[in-house]
Amino acid sequence: MKKLIILFIAVTSLASAQKKEIAIDEIWNGTFRTERMNSLNSMNGDFYSLQNYDRATRSSTVDKYSYATLDKVETIVNSKDLKELNYFESYSFNNNETKLILGVNTEPIYRHSSLGVFYVYDIASKTLQLIDSEKIQEPTFSPDSKKVAYAKNNNLFIKNLETNNITQITFDGLKNSIINGICDWVYEEEFAFVKAFEWSSDSENIAFLRFDETDVPTFSMDIVGTELYPTQQVFKYPKAGEKNSTVTLHLYNLNSTKTNKINVGNYEYIPRIKWTNDANILSVITLNRHQNNLNLYFINASDFSSKVVLNETDKAYIDIHDNLTFLKDNSFIWTSEKDGFNHIYLYSKDGKLINQITKGPWEVTNFYGINEATKTVFYQSVEDGSINRTVYSIKLNGKDKKRLTKAFGTNDASFSKNLGFFINTFSDANTPPIYTLHNSKGEQLKEVLNNNELSKQLENYKISTKEFFTIKTVNGEFNAWMLKPLNFDENKEYPLFMTQYSGPGSQSVSNGWNGANDYWYQHLAQKGYIIVCVDGRGTGFKGADFKKVTYKELGKYEVQDQIDAAKELGKLSYINKNEIGIWGWSYGGFMSSNCILKGNDIFKMAIAVAPVTSWRFYDSIYTERYMQTPQENPSGYDENSPLNFAKLLTGNYLLVHGSGDDNVHVQNSMRMTNALIEANKPFEQAIYPDRTHGIYRGKNTRLHLYNKMTTFILENLGN
CATH class of the missing domain: 3.40.50.1820 (Alpha/Beta hydrolase fold, catalytic domain)
Structure with missing residues (x-):
């Protein structure tokens, strides 16, 4: 028996000795690169698109795929076919997916913001239309696809795609002073958004935020660079207790060409604006400086009247989220920690609580959406323990909860626009990401992508x-x-x-x-x-x-x-x-x-x-x-x-x-x-x-x- 133990130890030690140690340079040279799907862009119907890059031809494509089969249906645009562009770095669709905005020559500003040159590509005619000869920010189609709004030099502009005319709608933009339609540094970093303008669904109004950062203290950094003398980066940065930008809400009407300032009471911050399903009603979230008193306003775009439909307070602070979702009747989904855990709530269009959809001593960690036809809500939570993530569905009335992913670990769903399918990304501490296709009932239809090659490769290394x-x-x-x-x-x-x-x-x-x-x-x-x-x-x-x-x-x-x-x-x-x-x-x-x-x-x-x-x-x-x-x-x-x-x-x-x-x-x-x-x-x-x-x-x-x-x-x- 003793000999067997010695032999086992010897064999185990030999096997371990034959395995390689992880070298630091391997961590950063791509040796352990994990295969991942490009970010899915859910399209109308049961389709999604991916931006792909062909290294051989150095060309970019936007390709359309079927959720049901995962097969590529068509290539929507290929830069090889465009005389004006060798490649593109970003894309976005209009509402009916007949046009795209393609971006090139992107240069970063801060963590989330960037400048670039943008074109509108018409799928039917296969033609490109330059939006502006200068670099711009956040070009966005109007819902009727006839126009594009964008920011340039701290001002807002509208390009009419039918006439090629450009209308400037703000004129006071000035670096380190006034910003229209784009967030200042601290909003971008801490409220995590850049585009501070939104089209109404009838394409008649643009709501936007104006940042007056004139009195915000300035921060400067020397940039060593490669030239003889260093340069300076100078920007407005409000440190704790210092003056913030004065942020105001404005509404521009395309028919009257007038801009009106909208009153939303007393506040320090406007961390979100979003049009409701009523083209005439804009929702606005405001916060006090302590960030423990939140108001959700509904603004009438006709008479500029406003009313608070939801107020939430907290003894400490309230985290801002992007889960506000409007149903067809303008009732809305909201998530809140007000019962001690983050959960999903349903409110009427007047702000009356209809019911709390999820309950329990656990947190909702992601809200994916609602299928109104089946009255089904899809979400991710830590119901399997706070270190795990699982995808669930539940009815609007809080009943018939169903677990849609089976494995314990981290599950994250990317749903089709109509919520009929989702691609689940699963991993745990021992399993690199596996992508699988599911229907809305949670039934797994097929495997999309795995990292078996990485797993096999890691078998050659000493892995604890x-x-x-x-x-x-x-x-x-x-x-x-x-x-x-x-x-x-x-x-x-x-x-x-x-x-x-x-x-x-x-x-x-x-x-x-x-x-x-x-x-x-x-x-x-x-x-x-x-x-x-x-x-x-x-x-x-x-x-x-x-x-x-x-x-x-x-x-x-x-x-x-x-x-x-x-x-x-x-x-x-x-x-x-x-x-x-x-x-x-x-x-x-x-x-x-x-x-x-x-x-x-x-x-x-x-x-x-x-x-x-x-x-x-x-x-x-x-x-x-x-x-x-x-x-x-x-x-x-x-x-x-x-x-x-x-x-x-x-x-x-x-x-x-x-x-x-x-x-x-x-x-x-x-x-x-x-x-x-x-x-x-x-x-x-x-x-x-x-x-x-x-x-x-x-x-x-x-x-x-x-x-x-x-x-x-x-x-x-x-x-």
Whole structure:
């Protein structure tokens, strides 16, 4: 028996030794590329379109596919057939899918916004029509397809496709002063939209937002570039407690050519505008500055009268969503956390609650739509546990709930426009994405795409299994995962490296397939580290109370949870409690900085990438949602700022930032640098010139960063 055991161990060790280790350059050179479907654009009927690129001919196509068969039905447009365009980078249809807007020469502005040259392509005549000779933003067909509205130089324009005439409808647009129809920086980043204008369904009105950012403080960054002298990027950025843009709602009527300013009461923000199914009624969402009092207005486009049809308040804050959906009679779907968990509600057109459609101690995580003919609502939720996602259907009356996806893990549906079919993307921690076609009853019709080749390829590598568990501390029980070295021996002690993000409503512990960082954690596990991720208080999908406990105290409870989790993990026989490190990016960098300072008896080392070091430096909308203003809550800002605890540093600390970060400004790291210098604390630092918040642009940028972080870990943890 003893010989058999020895033989088994020997064979297992040999098999393991024959497998390759993951090299850092492989993570970033495409070795582990996951096959994915291009983003589906659901078309009228049971069809969808994809934009494809032929590398051989260097041409772009928009191809039409059948949901029922997944077969390509036709190529709608091929750039090979267009004299004016060698390729195109984006496309969008008009309502009846007889025309497309094609975009080229795109240049980014901020995270979501961009400029480009755009053409209208007529499918029947196969002709192109240039919208504007200059670069423009957000060209959008009118519902009757006769016109295109767009923004240029902070003003709004309308192109008449029949006459080729262009009408300018605003005239006061000015950089760093007035913006018409396009969001300012902070709206784009924190309310996650760029196009701030909308056509009415009868094509007679355009509603738009006007941003007066004249009094918003200006932020400037030096751009090193490649020339003899650097340049400056100057833009309006309202930090916490500072002046925001004055945002107003306006309505332009194409028949009268007049613009009217619309009164929607007292507010600080207008985070959403959307026309209802009544062409004469515009819906508008407003928020107060604390973001805990929301009004949904209905505006009459004929007489400009307004009425509040829904008011929602919260003791902390209200998250903005895109789930507002109007039925034919103008009753509407709304999602809310008002019962303590995010659920779906049905209201009448007058704003009276008809019923709460979903209920329970779990969260709705995505609303896909409603089939009015069958009175069926489709949604995604965490009913199978907060680390999983499952697709469900339910009737409008809250009955006949049906699970549409069977596997436990992460399921996400892309529905056809009429909700008759959906393509489900499934993955879990051990299964790369599998795409399958289903009908609306959940019946699987066929497999669309899998990643079997990637799975086979990974069999040649040393891959540790991600183990999910919950960790209990004095303040609660939290979701976590752990990676152990493949040759793990419970009789040995290993250094522990913790990863986290920890921001409000976020989730880092989820049962889904690898991202690039997961491969990096596998690399570190191969080097003899145990990797653990813990989602503490303040993270998402476990109810409003769990998420909002950090209100007005960002960095207090979350940091305590990471420190307490490290203490508990250090009690395990196979973890060396004297060799614990932590890292994070952005909010996670704020956290890792606080952890090595306030938990200096627990953490031996920390890496902070692009960290916030004081919430006084971050933007108004995000920060005040969770903290109120610095003037109202100075202790909340200062008692949790790493700047004020630099003197506590005893471990090894690496501080990384991109100098071109327009989101979390490098000012944060520079001020942290000064605090550490004044405290006479040694640390390491890496500044990546002109790189933005993601630190990825430029040859080998990510490879260089991860090599640097890996070397820092190897030299300072477990050595």
